[in-house]
Amino acid sequence: xxxxxxxxxxxxxxxxxxxxxxxxxxxxxxxxxxxxxxxxxxxxxxxxxxxxxxxxxxxxxxxxxxxxxxxxxxxxxxxxxxxxxxxxxxxxxxxxxxxxxxxxxxxxxxxxxxxxxxxxxxxxxxxxxxxxxxxxxxxxxxxxxxxxxxxxxxxxxxxxxxxxxxxxxxxxxxxxxxxxxxxxxxxxxxxxxxxxxxxxxxxxxxxxxxxxxxxxxxxxxxxxxxxxxxxxxxxxxxxxx
Numbered sequence: 001x002x003x004x005x006x007x008x009x010x011x012x013x014x015x016x017x018x019x020x021x022x023x024x025x026x027x028x029x030x031x032x033x034x035x036x037x038x039x040x041x042x043x044x045x046x047x048x049x050x051x052x053x054x055x056x057x058x059x060x061x062x063x064x065x066x067x068x069x070x071x072x073x074x075x076x077x078x079x080x081x082x083x084x085x086x087x088x089x090x091x092x093x094x095x096x097x098x099x100x101x102x103x104x105x106x107x108x109x110x111x112x113x114x115x116x117x118x119x120x121x122x123x124x125x126x127x128x129x130x131x132x133x134x135x136x137x138x139x140x141x142x143x144x145x146x147x148x149x150x151x152x153x154x155x156x157x158x159x160x161x162x163x164x165x166x167x168x169x170x171x172x173x174x175x176x177x178x179x180x181x182x183x184x185x186x187x188x189x190x191x192x193x194x195x196x197x198x199x200x201x202x203x204x205x206x207x208x209x210x211x212x213x214x215x216x217x218x219x220x221x222x223x224x225x226x227x228x229x230x231x232x233x234x235x236x237x238x239x240x241x
Contacts, residue, residue, distance in 0.1 A: 001065035005046035011035050013058035016140050016193075017164060020050035020059060022122040026074045027081060031140045034191070042070040043077060081136070120162035128170040128179050131186070138190040141166040145183070145212055146198035147205050153234045161198055161228070172207030179208070183215035187223060195225040201237055 007028075009020075016034040028043035029036055029050060036058070038044060046069065048061050123137045128145070144165040151157050151169070170179060186192070197212050199205040209227050216223055229238040 001067065003063050003065055004068070005061050005063050006041060006044050006066045007038060007046070007048060007050065008060050008062045009036050009038060010058045010060075013056055015056060015058075017055065018137075018139075018141055019053040019055065019164060021137070023050045023053040025049070027077050028074075030136060034140050040073070040077070041067040042073050045069045117156075117158060120158040120164075121167055123166055126167050126169050128168045128182060129175060129177075131168055131182075133182065133185045133189055137166055138186055138192065140191050140193060142193050143168065143195045144198060145170075145195060145208065147171060147200050147208050149200050149205070150198045150230050153200060153232060154230050154236075155234055157198075161196065165196070170208065172211065173204040179211040180214040180218065183212060184218040187215055187219035187221060192221075192223050195223055197225065197227040199227065199229055201229050201231050 014035045016031060016036070018031055018036070020036050021029045021031060024044075026043045026045060028038055028040060028045075030039050031037070032039075044066075046061065048059075051059050051061070123131075123135070125131055142165045144161055144167045146157075146161070146167060146169050148169045148171050150161075154160065172179065195212060195216070197209050199208050212225065216225055224241075226239060226241050228236060229240075231237045
């Protein structure tokens with residue numbers, strides 16, 4: 001097997017944050033038993049897009065004998081992941097990871113864009129109603145469940161609340177049905193590290209918090225959960241367990 005550049009993960013250092021998994025747009029990394037793991041050498045292009053996302057330096061590039069990068073295999077692998085979405089769903093609901101953009105990325109980027117905010121959304125879809133229960137990005141994640149109005153009320157939502165988390169959004173007043181059964185199924189199927197509920201101060205938003213609490217009780221797992229209440233002017237009013 002010829003030598004080539006490929007990533008190596010220090011399992012002793014890895015804290016299972018999953019940031020590298022989201023950064024790998026070939027799907028070469030997954031969380032296995034709470035640790036980032038290279039699932040196939042042929043999926044890794046050796047370019048190291050995951051390296052800067054690791055907050056503790058547990059990933060490095062090394063040169064060793066490894067299977068060649070196989071772009072066709074990657075395409076098949078990503079297509080299989082996308083198939084986790086219901087067959088009747090529109091293409092926009094297919095489950096997939098999102099590559100975290102760097103500041104200044106994009107065709108219209110200029111030098112002045114260096115200080116602009118960037119999206120911290122790490123997966124698609126993000127609507128509670130559309131997210132597949134079996135999506136692998138729930139594994140060992142910190143989960144943010146946010147009322148959709150919070151994104152408009154709190155200007156720094158991405159940096160303050162979404163960073164390092166899988167994000168689900170919804171509106172308990174406008175969406176039909178109850179979220180509790182769907183969320184309970186997600187909690188039961190995955191090792192969720194913790195849950196943050198982000199809601200507005202308005203009374204109807206209490207339905208989101210109530211649905212999450214019912215789901216946690218139904219799943220039978222002791223998952224830590226806190227609720228953050230955002231005021232209509234965008235300020236954080238309350239944080240409660």
